[in-house]
Amino acid sequence: MSQPGTSETVTVEGGCHCGAVRFSANVEREPVLLDCNCSICRRTGYLHLIVPHADFTLLSGADALTSYRFGTGAAEHLFCRVCGIKSFYQPRSHPDCWSVHYGCLDNPELLSPEHRLFDGANWEQAAEALD
Numbered sequence: 001m002s003q004p005g006t007s008e009t010v011t012v013e014g015g016c017h018c019g020a021v022r023f024s025a026n027v028e029r030e031p032v033l034l035d036c037n038c039s040i041c042r043r044t045g046y047l048h049l050i051v052p053h054a055d056f057t058l059l060s061g062a063d064a065l066t067s068y069r070f071g072t073g074a075a076e077h078l079f080c081r082v083c084g085i086k087s088f089y090q091p092r093s094h095p096d097c098w099s100v101h102y103g104c105l106d107n108p109e110l111l112s113p114e115h116r117l118f119d120g121a122n123w124e125q126a127a128e129a130l131d
Contacts, residue, residue: 009028018080023059066081088104
């Protein structure tokens with residue numbers, strides 16, 4: 001799925017609650033945020049900002065990340081082992097991108113996002129619709 005919007009990009013920064021994990025990302029000023037209803041996203045209120053790997057930089061905290069996989073194991077959920085926050089992870093739906101949690105951005109006011117529902121509870125059908 002490509003992100004519609006303007007060609008204008010901005011650099012955002014963010015990270016976990018305790019500050020151990022920090023990142024920056026170059027994103028469109030008007031990105032699409034995916035609001036997923038799968039079991040883990042629904043429980044955490046995760047809003048997906050999809051960022052190509054090349055546009056994401058982990059600034060610090062690689063050693064503070066712990067991994068969790070469930071279901072098919074295709075997605076790698078990365079949590080700060082200090083505070084427990086998942087500020088980004090490798091999603092199953094976009095293997096060439098990171099999913100950054102919009103709620104973990106320091107400067108979300110730089111963006112004018114469009115919210116789009118993603119039926120992760122019925123993942124296979126929803127993923128087909130992304131193409």
